[in-house]
Amino acid sequence: RFRLGSITKQFTAMLTLQLVEQGKIKLDGKITDYLPDYRKDIGEKVTIHHLLTHTSGLPDYTDGMLDYRRAYAESDLVKFAYGLTLEFAPGERWKYSNTGYVMLGALVRKVTGRFYGDVVRDGVFLPLDMGSARIISEVDIVPHRAAGYRLVDGVVKNQEWVSPELNTTADGSYYISLRDMVAWDAGLRAGALLDAASWDQVFSPVRLNSGETHPYGFGWSVEPLDGHRAQRHSGG
Numbered sequence: 001r002f003r004l005g006s007i008t009k010q011f012t013a014m015l016t017l018q019l020v021e022q023g024k025i026k027l028d029g030k031i032t033d034y035l036p037d038y039r040k041d042i043g044e045k046v047t048i049h050h051l052l053t054h055t056s057g058l059p060d061y062t063d064g065m066l067d068y069r070r071a072y073a074e075s076d077l078v079k080f081a082y083g084l085t086l087e088f089a090p091g092e093r094w095k096y097s098n099t100g101y102v103m104l105g106a107l108v109r110k111v112t113g114r115f116y117g118d119v120v121r122d123g124v125f126l127p128l129d130m131g132s133a134r135i136i137s138e139v140d141i142v143p144h145r146a147a148g149y150r151l152v153d154g155v156v157k158n159q160e161w162v163s164p165e166l167n168t169t170a171d172g173s174y175y176i177s178l179r180d181m182v183a184w185d186a187g188l189r190a191g192a193l194l195d196a197a198s199w200d201q202v203f204s205p206v207r208l209n210s211g212e213t214h215p216y217g218f219g220w221s222v223e224p225l226d227g228h229r230a231q232r233h234s235g236g
Helices: 005-021 048-053 074-082 098-112 116-125 178-190 196-202
Strands: 149-152 155-158 174-176
Touching: 005 048, 005 098, 005 116, 005 174, 005 196, 048 098, 074 098, 098 116, 174 178
Parallel strands: none
Antiparallel strands: 149 155
């Protein structure tokens, strides 16, 4: 079971679209529609669509803003986001932002009353038979857990320590096995769990305010590869 990193965003996007289809979230809904305490000068401008496509203008909290060794809960990161200033007007351009996906997890909790990881488990992992996919935990005994490594001056060292709480937010928080990823791939190819129109949105390049597009959909890079249609994402 490997740490998935930002590939988690695919599942957060899937869950968000499921809630859109259920009428619990609107893609053009504003942050303040769901988190009314959010500062209005930003929350009334940034939509769910902006969060999904990294076009919100919210700075990325992983850009040296936080101490990874501190225990930040999701609620702490949301409060931290309250104090951030937009780097650009929503929809003006594209810039990767883990902050936006943390906000999506908070929105899921608000509209469902449940932790987003539990909602993903019930709405995605179980229906697709992704039997070993689970939220990261350093407390639980997790069979077949893979350890992370890094290179330091050409020498292999253990991964740097990150507080357990930072590994439970909707921007990157799962253990997943190769078998789980094969099951996920099969679900994608079958168009499972969402209707066709929603899948089209997931894999459509985002259109910016200028009318230009950027090759990123909902939790997926959609830039063509060697002339072929391709969808992919990395995770660290």
